[in-house]
Amino acid sequence: MKPGKLPLARGRSEIDQRPPRRPPRDPAGSAGLLQRCPLFEGTAPEDLEGLISSAHRRTAKRGGFFFLEGDPPSHVYVLVEGKVRLVRSGARGREVIVGFIEPAEPFGYVAVWAATARRVSAQAAQESRALAWDAETIARFMAQHPEMAMRGLRPMAERVEGGWDRLRDLATGRVEWRVARVLLRLAHLTGRTADADSAAAVEVREQDLAELVGSTAYTVSRILSAWKRSGLVDIRRERIAIRNPRRFREIAVDPMDASP
Amino acid sequence: MKPGKLPLARGRSEIDQRPPRRPPRDPAGSAGLLQRCPLFEGTAPEDLEGLISSAHRRTAKRGGFFFLEGDPPSHVYVLVEGKVRLVRSGARGREVIVGFIEPAEPFGYVAVWAATARRVSAQAAQESRALAWDAETIARFMAQHPEMAMRGLRPMAERVEGGWDRLRDLATGRVEWRVARVLLRLAHLTGRTADADSAAAVEVREQDLAELVGSTAYTVSRILSAWKRSGLVDIRRERIAIRNPRRFREIAVDPMDASP
DNA sequence: CGAACACTTGAACCTAATCAATGAGTGTGG
């Protein structure tokens, strides 16, 4: 059960970012970062200052952990840079990725509100930096700013609904369909803001895709190979480019939503 | 997509309760009911009075709906009597049961906080009565009682974690194992408060079990039959009695939690 | 260059879905 023993406690290699090498954010940018964060948006600037000054800095190399399944939930985090996998160990030695965290997203707060042991581990998918507050600090801040609790309800509710979506996909759809949907989601090609036809690329291991859709890396590889053969996608190591989003969407749509 | 067309828009038959016929709750009992409800516990009695007097009464016969997938979320409910299935239509004409609601439990509030269209339908599994408030009333009440928002965060966080649990089970476990776990959960034989050896019975259709674990009624029937043959359970129509919880638990434990 | 990691592919196997047919329990109406 010690995640140190996880099958994928893999290398501590350096940053691994192919295309757009983002410049390291200046420390002053933290305020802007927090303002984009659903938990804190709308908070008065002076309060943000206080928050930032009371934050700890945490980093993790690729493969390293911010916290482990089973830990008492001591801190709340906001990712500054990098990418984090929220992962849970499952039956028969398999793992499930609950979600990916991107910069400006908060993580690790669910167990804090629920006051239960951590149900997921937070593992850096790339070298990552985060701000962290201990639970007491956050609790005190929320007591002083009750409106923050009200704002917190909404992202929480959206998370619940997102969980229902995934539950449904997992319970009723085929693997190929689930992979297509996950890819569209990861590529942010879902929802109405998305461009219908522009290509998009996703940086993700096939192993991670498998753990997102509840399948195996073997099956995912076969599916992607088939798509590649038919020209639907481009595949490189840890990189999947969707060449034809329109056709892709046809694979991913819910057959039920089509019938009148 | 109209849930009226759902494959199981079934009969509007009368109450169907075999064993312990609970007496209809007196109206004055509403206060006690709300106090047991996680959303409202700790609310001052005089506020509860106000809430109760502003509530609407809603009923649904077996198979009827309190609300439908796709509806705008106009009301928040608390179940008074009966049993409600939160169900979501899935791919290939299948359905997923997101959860069952029992008396004193709130339901229908997630979409209200998230301010999105309903993602699930609420269908009466037995003849049911509920209290309902429109979203504006609740919003006003919460604005006057910010501490309620803070209390609301916790059940919400627990729901998120519960969703992760199910996601994990669905993604990594076999059907037999999932059925065993769901049965233990429905029988409230899970957690530390549960008696280790006392038998327990669950009233549920095998079809519902299938929709809870993401499988088919055929497979569930086979599994239950095998268990019956080995004396693990007793099966009657819409009723499953666990004869040997200890042996049952062995089927349901996570193999990972056993290994050192 | 070698080691670790990511990905690929064939072949065997197996779980669970599907199809088909039937039985058993419950409520309804003549």
Next chain:
DNA sequence: CCACACTCATTGATTAGGTTCAAGTGTTCG
């Protein structure tokens, strides 16, 4: 009250979809 209708449950035969095992190739990094 009995026959009919309906829902719920069972069971065998068949098969599709996906996992598992085994044995690779290609990439990246130290």
